[in-house]
Amino acid sequence: MKFILICGGVISGVGKGVVASSLGRILKEGGLGVTIIKIDPYLNFDAGTLGPRDHGEVFVLDDGTETDLDLGNYERFLGVNLTKLNSITSGRMYQEVIARERRGEYLGKTVQVVPHVTEHIKASIREAASAPIDGSTTPPDVCIIELGGIVGDIESTTFIEALRQLMQEVKRARCLTIAVDYAIELNGEHKTKPIQVSSKRAREQGIGYDVVICRSVSKIQEEALGKVALFTGAEKIVELPDCNVLNVPNRLREEGMLEYLVERLSLTIGERKEGYFNHLIAPKQRACSIAIVGKYSNHEDAYLSIKESLKFAGATDKMSIEAKTTYFDTSLFSDSANLAKLQDFDGIIIPGGFGRRGVEEMIKVAEYARKNQVPLMGICLGLQVMVIEYARNVLGLAKATSEELVKKEDIHAIIDDKINHENAPEESGEDFFIIAKHSNTIRIGGQATYTLPGTQLARIYGVPEGAQISERFRHRYGVIESVAYDLEAAGFKVGIQDGKYIDGMELASHPFYIGVQFHPEFMSKPSEPRPIFTAFLQACTAGSKPKTH
Incomplete structure (x- = not known):
């Protein structure tokens, strides 16, 4: 050694x-x-x-x-x-x-x-x-x-x-x-x-x-x-x-x-195999602009893996896309007029995070993307934001929110502490959902989950009939299963589920409106970009023309 x-x-x-x-x-x-x-x-x-x-x-x-x-x-x-x-x-x-x-x-x-x-x-x-x-x-x-x-x-x-x-x-x-x-x-x-x-x-x-x-x-x-x-x-x-x-x-x-x-060090090397990054450095034929709307956007490295994942996904011979990322702090969208700043972007990503700060602003961004047919990928908290937005504005559950976001005495939540409570009963009443007691445990690391047959996410992962996939997780809260059924009836479908956790949802009537509970960015590598980033960039560049050099 x-x-x-x-x-x-x-x-x-x-x-x-x-x-x-x-x-x-x-x-x-x-x-x-x-x-x-x-x-x-x-x-x-x-x-x-x-x-x-x-x-x-x-x-x-x-x-x-x-x-x-x-x-x-x-x-x-x-x-x-x-x-x-x-x-x-x-x-x-x-x-x-x-x-x-x-x-x-x-x-x-x-x-x-x-x-x-x-x-x-x-x-x-x-x-x-x-x-x-x-x-x-x-x-x-x-x-x-x-x-x-x-x-x-x-x-x-x-x-x-x-x-x-x-x-x-x-x-x-x-x-x-x-x-x-x-x-x-x-x-x-x-x-x-x-x-x-x-x-x-x-x-x-x-x-x-x-x-x-x-x-x-x-x-x-x-x-x-x-x-x-x-x-x-x-x-x-x-x-x-x-x-x-x-x-x-x-x-x-x-x-x-x-x-x-x-x-x-008296090392013995074999035949050199150089060029691991050549495809990443090479000029690209097309470009697209991606807005990352997050809670920690003041620090560029807070979403480093997402930025790199987009780079890897765009660098394949089939894609040849340069993904240019711009960071927006959620606080900017406390004024809804600033949503207009997103008009210049081909796609939006709402990344993960913890705590209440900035979530209401993320919900506004999700609504903007859904209504304006802008490709949106939600990651971890991003999925939960998309679920809350859809429940409020499509299902009419005006008080829908997450246990993480409200005081304990307030129980109008659709995001449940899934880790320790597999079945959260509903409270009688039109838009009230009982939430489980908060826990300090967390679902974390590489874990198996399953794409569901016939879904967009199954096709994205190359298994249209549905199959087991492995991704890395880092979350404590999850979508209540009974709420997911209501969302499905309104068009927001479950695409990935492991039996007790809702791990991916999709809106078929949208160019790309997909949220996942896991963090695909943690498994992306130059030679193996995660398929969801590839699909996202394809949606962002649909109909775009090659760059002029």
Whole structure:
């Protein structure tokens, strides 16, 4: 097993995750088995409770682990499914150490950060590094470790010490450290002092940089790169100005990173299979504009997987569509006059989210799309919004809403806490539905569900007769089954159901008015776009003409 540590010491958010994913990509194209670990030094157990408005998307793995969005990049770049082993946080490490102490496993010893926490971190890294990936029966050849934050953060100190020990144990020939740091540009000149200080700080903690990847807005002067080489002592300096993230593997390949890694770590590669992203980078014949109306639209990365899924769906030879996304915060549509801003878009997506804020505005958007025949895809909360809108404006249930959105004494709800209550009885009265008691449980991760014969969704998934499909979920509330029957009678049909959960609904009289309870974006990959995104783009571009170049 060979280890590659990727860290940084100037600023966070500089692209360490993209670099880690890209290095994994070029190594995999050389025939090597690659796994990636993300270390997040925060004290949260996982990313599940982190706010997307501040931290970006919470990505859900197949095993139900809620992770940082970098895990999504890893899966997409490598074309694999990762597990909870690939996500390490301070919160999880400390909780597991304390649990072992409570069980008496330390035999009365004083439990300390060193050696007990650091040993547990090393053991967790080794376990993840040796675990076969995505159906393979053999351990990977290379483990890439991305350390979140920056070297010097108080939160990172324990991990730095654990990584120092790990590298000492595996010996230099089997590990290396890559720093991804930012070269600040002032008055047309790149300043390298922060990178120099970063390197010095890392050495003080026992980590020396073997490679420095210099991020920047523009091309860096040779003199500046020479300073980085001199003061960091790194064997290789790589320049990486801003570019399309899908071009990063090519840029690193052009900089000779594959050859360097092969020689430095004594790797054996086979015939190269390059071009994984070529179809994504190639010019497209058509374009369409998609509005994403969400609760967390102030943070562009809050819906990163949706944006990437649209890109993958449009990049196939059959489609050749460039999907241009624009984010709208739900608050904009508190004034209904602003719905006119959606006229310029070929399609709309209402993504997932939690809580009451913005839902009434989403309902307005769903009504606009339904009445104006604009293709609309609802994801998770988006499906529930579409159901509420249809119940209110077509079935005439003016007080229809969700348990999540109302006070406990108000019971006019059609979205039920489905996870613990399979059968919610109706209360007598025209538009009143009894809702179940709120629960803290959640339906999460990859799970089976079923397309129903003869439905649009069955055709979209290529199984017109109906069949089992697998998707990833992250929700607590679900549509009450009895309400779904009323909606069906009014034309809004159930297209996906697993027996107790309503997982997809569709409106046949509309070009594309489909909501799903799951998150198809979490399973989309460059070589395997999820079919619902492909169908959505087809509806958005129906009748469109090729772009003029």
